[in-house]
Amino acid sequence: MGMKTYAGKTVFGGIAIGKIRIEGKGKTIVKRCRIENVEEEIKRYHDAMKKASDQLKKIHEKAVSEVGEVNAQIFEVHMMMIEDDDYVESVENIIRTQNMNAEYAVASTGDNFAKLFSGMEDEYFRARADDIRDISDRLLKILADSNEKDSGETMVEEEKSSDNTTLLTEKQEPVILAAQELTPSETVQMDKSILLGFVTQYGSVNSHTAILARTMNIPAITGIEPRPDWHGKMAVVDGFGGELIIEPDEKTLLQYQERLKQLKEEEEQAKKLIGLENITKSGKKIKVYANIANVSDLYSVLHNDVEGIGLFRSEFLYMEGSTLPDEEKQFAAYKQVAQTMGGKKVIIRTMDIGADKKLSYLDLGEEENPAMGYRAIRISIKQPELFKTQLRAIYRASLYGNVSIMYPMITSLWELDKIMEIEKEVQDELKEAGIEWKKMERGIMIETPAAAIISDKLAEKVDFFSIGTNDLVQYTLAVDRQNGNIGDFYNPHHEAVLRLIQTVIRNGHAQGIWVGICGEMASDLELTDLFLDMGIDELSVAPVFNLAIRKKVREHE
Ligand code: PEP
Numbered sequence: 001m002g003m004k005t006y007a008g009k010t011v012f013g014g015i016a017i018g019k020i021r022i023e024g025k026g027k028t029i030v031k032r033c034r035i036e037n038v039e040e041e042i043k044r045y046h047d048a049m050k051k052a053s054d055q056l057k058k059i060h061e062k063a064v065s066e067v068g069e070v071n072a073q074i075f076e077v078h079m080m081m082i083e084d085d086d087y088v089e090s091v092e093n094i095i096r097t098q099n100m101n102a103e104y105a106v107a108s109t110g111d112n113f114a115k116l117f118s119g120m121e122d123e124y125f126r127a128r129a130d131d132i133r134d135i136s137d138r139l140l141k142i143l144a145d146s147n148e149k150d151s152g153e154t155m156v157e158e159e160k161s162s163d164n165t166t167l168l169t170e171k172q173e174p175v176i177l178a179a180q181e182l183t184p185s186e187t188v189q190m191d192k193s194i195l196l197g198f199v200t201q202y203g204s205v206n207s208h209t210a211i212l213a214r215t216m217n218i219p220a221i222t223g224i225e226p227r228p229d230w231h232g233k234m235a236v237v238d239g240f241g242g243e244l245i246i247e248p249d250e251k252t253l254l255q256y257q258e259r260l261k262q263l264k265e266e267e268e269q270a271k272k273l274i275g276l277e278n279i280t281k282s283g284k285k286i287k288v289y290a291n292i293a294n295v296s297d298l299y300s301v302l303h304n305d306v307e308g309i310g311l312f313r314s315e316f317l318y319m320e321g322s323t324l325p326d327e328e329k330q331f332a333a334y335k336q337v338a339q340t341m342g343g344k345k346v347i348i349r350t351m352d353i354g355a356d357k358k359l360s361y362l363d364l365g366e367e368e369n370p371a372m373g374y375r376a377i378r379i380s381i382k383q384p385e386l387f388k389t390q391l392r393a394i395y396r397a398s399l400y401g402n403v404s405i406m407y408p409m410i411t412s413l414w415e416l417d418k419i420m421e422i423e424k425e426v427q428d429e430l431k432e433a434g435i436e437w438k439k440m441e442r443g444i445m446i447e448t449p450a451a452a453i454i455s456d457k458l459a460e461k462v463d464f465f466s467i468g469t470n471d472l473v474q475y476t477l478a479v480d481r482q483n484g485n486i487g488d489f490y491n492p493h494h495e496a497v498l499r500l501i502q503t504v505i506r507n508g509h510a511q512g513i514w515v516g517i518c519g520e521m522a523s524d525l526e527l528t529d530l531f532l533d534m535g536i537d538e539l540s541v542a543p544v545f546n547l548a549i550r551k552k553v554r555e556h557e
């Protein structure tokens, strides 16, 4: 047949190489039978509910230890769903009014509710359809087990089918699993040591299954229909590119093996520092965070055991598509990052569009000096509707983890007053709509000399500073960061830059707020000691540099 490549969507980065196993959906036939004793049947259903809750309690415990408290919450949601009044009422009603068996009542209720959810506008509710199917399947399996001793008169009138996946738990050769769909509980119950990666046909990138895959560090892609003839064939899952390669040729296989080896080496290095605190020899705790541009960067973040996201460059969400990302799209991305980080800090920087980060679909006007032009917070302030959409999405995502907001390109105090005014409007609107959020830390980027110089006053208005040295160097030295011809003049070690950094740290500390660096200078190992001597509290770097910085921090006197 030869090599064949299929394109899907990335759920989680990483490379998996191995034999593919097609997980067929064995059909459980749900019989529709008339029952005689309604109360007995309702009791059977309640017994099954109780067993399902007990199972979920155990799964929840396993999930907490494997993927953390926040990500495990989905199983608490399942426990609540099992006992949901509407669901229970519907099942009981079918048993009572139609004299039908519990299996049929559960399968029908599950189908109806799942359809209801999957037709909803809100992405969050749409994703709940999978959870309904998951709990209904669980109840059906339990009922099937309890039905060994058949009950009286059975009159088969019609058959309903329900999906029932056999789980990858028995000891066997590690495989890439391909299935139409995987539910969250199926995913978390899998034995990770024999699961190399997975490919599914259905399932959104924002589903809990996807979140679990990311948290469990399993390369995964979706949007590809598994074919029975792949079973047992060699395959590669390229979670970075969202591709599945069946029967890769020798050259392709070698390339991926090389890549996988590199990733494993990185992982080994990371493991040595796992559990060790980022603390200097004199005992100061330093936050060593990571910068990310999109959700798929989380792969690297988790692989490097990073303890927080110091800069989520949200503008990349705006740059990926051909239209502005709406509130739902942004909410899904922020929520996913917050959830995947499992309660660790996630600092979302509001969009930093403009200068080199242009949008084809948003006219910013002709500019002589775009780096000094209509960009970042200036757009947010002058086009508040755009800004409010983003703020609403961030506020909503705040419930799913430890989210902070950060504003880029601040130069003046009045900008912060204006931002607070707009935030207040968003808060009032959310309150009116009955939408909740959590209090978040609010910080600003210090990336203009003006902000550095008045950082004593700015510090009174925010919870933290993050120094954006890429722009700070450009504006302080009047050297375009994009122009390679004048690269010699772009000197991050320039005394003017270093003095400004020191000023910002002092002013921040004088007001009792923490100060970090998220520009590229944060990963300059020649400067780490100096920054630590200056009193820096946080360094946020590309995930691949995280380990080197952690090592340096631990060596600092
Ligand atoms: C910076 O300017 O240092 C920064 C972190 O922001 P960006 O590189 O995205 O402009």
Ligand code: MG
Binding pocket: 408, 447, 468, 470, 471
């Ligand atoms: Mg910047």
